[in-house]
Amino acid sequence: MAKTLKEMEKAKEKANLVTIYLDGKEAKVPEGITILEACRMEGFHVPTLCYMEGLSSWGGCRICVVEVEGQPNLVASCVTPVREGMKIRLSSRAVREARKTNLELLLSNHPLDCQLCDRNGSCELQELAYEFGVREIRFGGERKTYAVDMSSPSVKRDANRCILCGRCVRTCREVQSVCAIDFANRGFDTFISPSLGLPLGESVCINCGQCILACPTGALSEVSHVEMVWDAIEDPGKFVVLQTAPAVRVSIGEPFGLPAGTVTTGKMVAAFRRLGFDRVFDTNFTADLTIIEEGHEFIGRVKKGGKLPLITSCSPGWIKFMEHFYPELMENVSTCKSPQQMFGAIAKTYYAQKMGIDPKDMVVVSIMPCTAKKFECQRDEMCASGYQDVDFSLTTREAARMLKEKGIRLEEMPEENFDDPLGISTGAAAVFGATGGVMEAALRSVYEISTGKTLEKLDFYQVRGLDGVKEASLEINGMEVNVAVAHGLGNARRLLDQVKAGNSKYHFIEIMACPGGCIGGGGQPIPTNLEIRMKRIAAIYEVDKNLPLRKSHENPAIKKLYEEFLGEPNGEKAHHLLHTHYMPRERI
Amino acid sequence: MEESLYREIEEIIEKYREEETPLLCVLQEVQEKFHYLPRNVLGYIAKKMNVPSSTVYGVATFYSFFETNPVGEYVIRVCKSTPCHVQGAFNVLQALKRELGLKEGETSKDGKFTLEVTSCLGVCGVAPAMMINDVTYGNLNDERVREILALYRR
Amino acid sequence: MFYRTHVLVEMTSSSVAFGAAQVKEALEREIERVGLKNEVKVLETGSFGASLPSPFVVIYPDNVIYAPLRVQDVRRVVEEHLLKGRVVRELMLAGGLEWKTSEFAFPFPLAKETRVVLRNSGFIDPLNIEDYIARDGYMALAKVLTEMTPQEVIEVIKRSNLLGRGGAGFPTGLKWEFTYKAEGQEKYVVCNADEGEPGTFKDRLILEGDPHSILEAMAIAGYAVGAREGYIYVRAEYPQSIRHLEEAIRQAGEYGFLGENILGSQFSFWVKIRKGAGAYVCGEETALLESIEGKRGEPRVKPPYPPQKGLWGKPTVINNVETLANIPPIILRGPEWFKSIGTPTCPGTKVFTLTGNVNNLGLIEVPMGITLRELIFEIGGGVRGGHGLKLVQTGGPSGGTMTPDLLDVPMTFDTLPKYNSALGSGALTVVDDTHCIVDVVKSFGEFFLHESCGKCTPCRIGNKRIVEILEKISEGKGTLDHLEELLHLGRNMKMTAFCGLGQAAPNPLLRCLEFFREEFETHVKEKVCPAGTCQLKSLQRTVR
């Protein structure tokens, strides 16, 4: 497994060191790491394509080759362990030529139309071609042509741009444990294929989009809703309402050159207002609402002896995963819709009524860190007002592209506020964007609602951070409540298998499909890597800390919503509008 | 697909229950039964063996003896590796194409023959050679090709 | 029961294709009809070693060969020869011209032959374990189990300097030692019987003719390295080998040579067969392991090597069939005996398979160090049709290309690399001078294109581009730049490919570009093929 720099530094403290020579420079590095890892530790850059932090090594692209003295062949640095006394040449002529040749070979079977490609500007292949100074492709010949697969509501596959690095396959298998895609055929005919050669839309793919983040090229991207949103904005007969997810405000600055982890809430609001939305609202509002509904659901189950552990339901990637792989846990999953869907439902009922707008003329657009939300908003059962709760769901990337298309420079925007009332939210909603956030927000409210006491320490550090599975416990009314949090479905399986086996000690479990939670969602700006995930998470907690209200049940707009419209949490109306149901799916 | 066919597949899987990672064995035996591995069969195997169906598909398309599309009753695999090539494999392939009216990779309309080329069959001592299902024929020339095909045409 | 006469019917994949099974049936029927059932026994044997006319039948001890023997002639042989003792000359091999052989073997000169791994092939009924036992079969296993420690076994193999016959020539003893020393309770022995290298069929003949020798060797290996289980990975193209192995495993189990507490010792060992499904790359040891594990046959990252992490992550020793066939004789006769054969640095024998444009096609086992000249001109009877020799591909497409100037180089693992060549599997493909070099190189290229697993860039796309360029050249559309591109692609593949397949794939191309440069240039400059064997009618031909 490819290690992170930090893990390597840790390894260095413990392990035996070996001496190697990188372009003549002596270095002492831990035994057992690869040449590539050693180079990165020592500050040498080695180009890569199929290598990816956090995934098993593949060694197929042969871009990272280096020369090892005494060895007749060049070796792939990403899979070759260091040995004592190894003399490594990183940039000899042979190395340069080999890398360039392999890159040219890849390009000889590749459409050369970057201008038309989703990844123009963020493509690793393009960048390498630039860096290596590729000016011609010496090897012509057959180029494979495949039909673009648009069958999935979330992920578009253009195999013509695929370089068979396998990063998507390994992500889907090793991170998500979904295995929706794999290599098929062999030799020059090899391609990446969803289950049984079916289109992706008919496979077990859970739409998480992690493969898109992993893909170095434009072979994988989101199914775009951009044109539909332009149409809606420009249609004078439509009242277009925008909601922005908690995780977007800490990432959308990146495509505009702001450093990862910059909080851009105010600028973002201003920018989208200028884009032409009639209202700019906040998904955080319904994140607070989710906590109220889900919190009461939990309290209810504990009181009435309902099915436990309760498992969160705001990640549509996780929901589809459950429907395919753990249908037997369906009753454990909260019936709450996700914040995105609750928002659509409230906007087209409560808000539409308030404003006197016919819901059929209202278009709800969301900006999400997520590709699975595109699928979620199209689920048949998501129609509280009689119309689709949410009409279109844009990823952070698409939203940034729309701003750029209109010449709006986010970084230069003034700070503006969300519209009222669906733009009012608390810190508890903000932390939804990071793994552990839903649990933390829920604990804050569940504790206070059920005990009537004030929670002294609002920060639940045990459930924060990037460990795959985290746990905490809290005494509520004399009961020891055990909670657990998992992000990335490979990690989630560990908890789920316990629940399935009936030996889970937990009462409440949060599951987010994407590593890091939504800040690492499949719709986020590329690159999204470990380091960037950590920065975005830090930003999320900064947002939480700086908000005057940090508990969902203290959100005044939410209180008003119940008073004016919904009645009781988990009451009949709430149930009708804000809750949903699931269905088992084939495991093909 | 008929219920009974699914049962047969299940029996095959059951037979290898004790084996570690018997996917290849199962695919081979199932293919013997059905001549090829249709998509629903692969899906069923995946489900029963608890292997991701993308993996099953990847495996079934990797090996040249697995067919994921319908093939003829007799699959003719003509060797075109160099030892056969320099002994006239090209002419043998031409003869087969002529006799069967098929191109490489095609199946005859009556569903009887599929013509494929393959790598060395390990009988280069009797080059040029071909395999029809699992029987090997060597020392091929136009005349022997005609004779052999006659055996299968009956 | 004592039989005065044995009728041996060669039963191999190819002879079955020629109707050997029907002939055997007919023989049994006729023998019963004439009442000789208690005197004459019909036996199936493995290959007699060469590509003899089929069906091939030997009457023993008379040493009379009837080949090819057709079903309709069986009655005459039985009535005349077996009943009346009168040899039917016109049905005999080569019309009876070579009707007596002292040993069952080749119709070509045998002076150089030394049989170690083929010691039993053709002499025994491979389907009868007693035949094997009668020729010291399972004696080596018994010796190992009763007299030797695992370390001693490894020491003997190390001292013999047996080099792996699968192609790479790695010392077998060392490999066993690594596996022995590797941590782990569970270990495996794997026999590589995927034999896919074009021009190679030695392993098939050993498996068909002497399957017990492989089982015995695997059990010895298991004892030496500490494994209880062995797998034989046989290619799908060898159904007959699989049948013989299955029967041999059954019988060995019955006789207690495989299974629990073998020969009353503490040692238990089981062997299972796994069948390939048509992928040359699965001959590469780690791809083979992937395949046994039910995956796509893509090679693994090395290190770790199989002795550290092999099948299902457990220490695994992988050996070729021919390598294993050497084990029992080495145990029984000692490493010194083994080293007395062959050359000091490369001892023992090697089975060579003669294919292509040579008069005597077939296989022969000779001491290491023999020259190509001897192999092709003495044993092989020279180039067919009196043509000149253009090249000999040794060890199949992945091996080396030997040109006529190298005919006197001793054939060993260590000498050939000095000539940019390789012994490889021992396949010899003779190409005569009527063939066009572009066409021959293209044929090698097409093989690799078909068999590349597609995992790495240089091999997946490189082979495609190479074949495309060669096609252009053979269509008269080549340029001098194309030749440079070929060189460049070839070198790149050799330098950067992931596994041995891609690293070796350009060998014939690079060698031929060097040696036959002129012929390539004539193709691209003058757009003509000097050999004039063009298969594309559109090309103008001139005969020089």
Ligand SMILES: Cc1cc2nc3c(=O)[nH]c(=O)nc-3n(C[C@H](O)[C@H](O)[C@H](O)COP(=O)(O)O)c2cc1C
């Ligand atoms: C592409 C490729 C194909 C190979 N095919 C075979 C094969 O068919 N049979 C074989 O025994 N070894 C084959 N090998 C060599 C094996 O990887 C391995 O070295 C061998 O089985 C080890 O056995 P040995 O030490 O007894 O030679 C192949 C290697 C490569 C790279």
Ligand code: SF4
């Ligand atoms: S994938 Fe990259 S290199 Fe290919 S067209 Fe798109 S941007 Fe250009």
Ligand code: SF4
């Ligand atoms: S980079 Fe070059 S090819 Fe691409 S758009 Fe600009 S000028 Fe055109």
Ligand code: SF4
């Ligand atoms: S979207 Fe997620 S589940 Fe679907 S293929 Fe990509 S990684 Fe796998």
Ligand code: SF4
């Ligand atoms: S789709 Fe992208 S990530 Fe997947 S193999 Fe192709 S290039 Fe790599």
Ligand code: SF4
């Ligand atoms: S974790 Fe967030 S981004 Fe990922 S699928 Fe779930 S909701 Fe979408």
Ligand code: SF4
């Ligand atoms: S060299 Fe060829 S066969 Fe080997 S891993 Fe690369 S693509 Fe596969």
Ligand code: SF4
């Ligand atoms: S000229 Fe003819 S013989 Fe020569 S390579 Fe081309 S096709 Fe083959």
Ligand code: FES
């Ligand atoms: S990055 Fe090392 S081979 Fe691809």
Ligand code: FES
């Ligand atoms: S649920 Fe809204 S950011 Fe993830």
Ligand code: FES
């Ligand atoms: S080359 Fe055709 S059988 Fe070996």
